[in-house]
Amino acid sequence: MNDRFAEIFDLYKNDIYRLAFSYTKNISDSDDIVQNVFVKLYHKGEILEKENKDIKKWLIRVCINECKTLLLSSWKKKISFLSEKEENIESEMPSNDVLKAVLELPKKYRIVTYLYYYEDYKIKEIAQILKISETNIQTRLARARKQLKEILKEVWDNE
Amino acid sequence: MNNKKKIKKAYLDVNISNDLERKILNMTVNKEVKRTKFKLAYLALVAVLLTGFSLSLVYAKEIKEVVQKVLSLQVGKGDEEGNTIKINVNGITHDIPNTVKRSGTKIVEYNDVDENGNIVVKKLKENLSLKRTIKEVEKDLGFPILKLQNNDDNEVTYTTGENTDGTISSVELEIFNFYEENGKKCSMDVDITDDNADYIVTGAGDIDVIGGKVDEEIYHTDTIKEDILIYAVDWDDSRLTALFYHDGIKYSLLTNTMTRSELKNLLDNLKY
Numbered sequence: 001m002n003d004r005f006a007e008i009f010d011l012y013k014n015d016i017y018r019l020a021f022s023y024t025k026n027i028s029d030s031d032d033i034v035q036n037v038f039v040k041l042y043h044k045g046e047i048l049e050k051e052n053k054d055i056k057k058w059l060i061r062v063c064i065n066e067c068k069t070l071l072l073s074s075w076k077k078k079i080s081f082l083s084e085k086e087e088n089i090e091s092e093m094p095s096n097d098v099l100k101a102v103l104e105l106p107k108k109y110r111i112v113t114y115l116y117y118y119e120d121y122k123i124k125e126i127a128q129i130l131k132i133s134e135t136n137i138q139t140r141l142a143r144a145r146k147q148l149k150e151i152l153k154e155v156w157d158n159e
Numbered sequence: 160m161n162n163k164k165k166i167k168k169a170y171l172d173v174n175i176s177n178d179l180e181r182k183i184l185n186m187t188v189n190k191e192v193k194r195t196k197f198k199l200a201y202l203a204l205v206a207v208l209l210t211g212f213s214l215s216l217v218y219a220k221e222i223k224e225v226v227q228k229v230l231s232l233q234v235g236k237g238d239e240e241g242n243t244i245k246i247n248v249n250g251i252t253h254d255i256p257n258t259v260k261r262s263g264t265k266i267v268e269y270n271d272v273d274e275n276g277n278i279v280v281k282k283l284k285e286n287l288s289l290k291r292t293i294k295e296v297e298k299d300l301g302f303p304i305l306k307l308q309n310n311d312d313n314e315v316t317y318t319t320g321e322n323t324d325g326t327i328s329s330v331e332l333e334i335f336n337f338y339e340e341n342g343k344k345c346s347m348d349v350d351i352t353d354d355n356a357d358y359i360v361t362g363a364g365d366i367d368v369i370g371g372k373v374d375e376e377i378y379h380t381d382t383i384k385e386d387i388l389i390y391a392v393d394w395d396d397s398r399l400t401a402l403f404y405h406d407g408i409k410y411s412l413l414t415n416t417m418t419r420s421e422l423k424n425l426l427d428n429l430k431y
Contacts, residue, residue, distance in 0.1 A: 017174065
């Protein structure tokens with residue numbers, strides 16, 4: 001099992017980290033989330049027996065759950081240290097304009113954007129992963145594209 | 160470079176650190192597996208577990224049947240070409256009068272990409288929501304929904320769905336303050352799918368069925384005479400969900416502040 005885990009970890013560690021960062025926009029929170037996700041995978045031997053694409057969907061789903069849980073549990077703490085946190089987020093923002101624009105999107109548009117543009121999932125698959133309707137995904141994508149066009153202007157191609 | 164490539168390239172700057180990678184691998188694959196010195200005790204434990212296993216198999220079958228029933232609404236009715244496929248499960252739809260108040264829709268335009276990579280402009284009808292009370296909604300529907308004593312005036316987020324021909328397909332109710340007392344809170348979602356719906360609004364929300372539904376239990380309540388699936392999730396210690404159908408209507412109760420026995424007590428107090 002250790003070899004299989006190491007193989008999956010190596011394959012998907014950065015993808016899951018990028019998803020967590022898209023959600024939290026915070027390095028420290030992303031570290032915690034990725035750690036929790038892979039420790040959960042390690043303890044779920046039956047998941048490691050599945051095909052890689054199914055394991056990846058499982059990892060994405062668990063990662064989103066972890067993101068939600070972490071943000072909810074630390075909500076009060078974040079409010080108390082809001083000013084300090086804002087400074088940290090600012091310092092952790094990447095210099096890449098496209099990534100910066102994606103991270104400026106509202107959370108629900110960011111995740112859909114990540115899954116569609118980065119992970120290449122189809123709308124139907126994203127709907128299954130996020131457990132929301134395809135219509136909802138299409139709407140979120142449309143709004144995300146509109147906002148990305150407004151932020152990135154000519155850098156973003158018309159779709 | 161197209162938009163997909165631009166985003167993929169942008170994300171290459173975000174990588175897991177070497178420290179974190181080492182930490183995770185140390186916590187998992189490099190961890191020493193301790194060999195037990197108590198083989199006899201271990202064998203005794205296996206014997207006890209095997210005895211319990213045959214009992215749990217019977218229980219697991221019962222859980223599976225209820226899970227299949229309560230989660231069946233997550234299966235869409237339409238096939239990929241949009242043709243209607245009726246679900247062959249009894250008791251998961253309910254007749255909704257076509258005269259019920261509509262929450263309204265708005266048309267959203269978006270660009271999609273077809274199989275050949277061409278951009279196609281599509282229009283979507285997005286359902287809106289209204290704030291109403293349980294009493295108002297019941298009067299409008301012409302049939303009651305399960306509730307607690309004296310919470311007829313609680314606020315409900317009311318959303319209707321429509322079939323492609325404009326007839327009513329579903330009514331979804333979200334009651335955030337369904338129960339609130341002494342710091343204990345419980346919300347309730349009600350999903351009503353019309354007998355003639357040509358598609359299904361799942362209403363599944365955030366209920367997780369992939370990431371880890373744990374400690375499943377079937378609770379039978381005599382007041383409404385239903386088997387109710389109660390479960391926790393492995394990613395949130397405090398969260399409990401109760402799912403069931405009653406008179407063709409799906410109910411899901413969700414709490415982060417109540418214990419299992421408190422939730423069961425609440426379920427025993429549901430009535431029309």
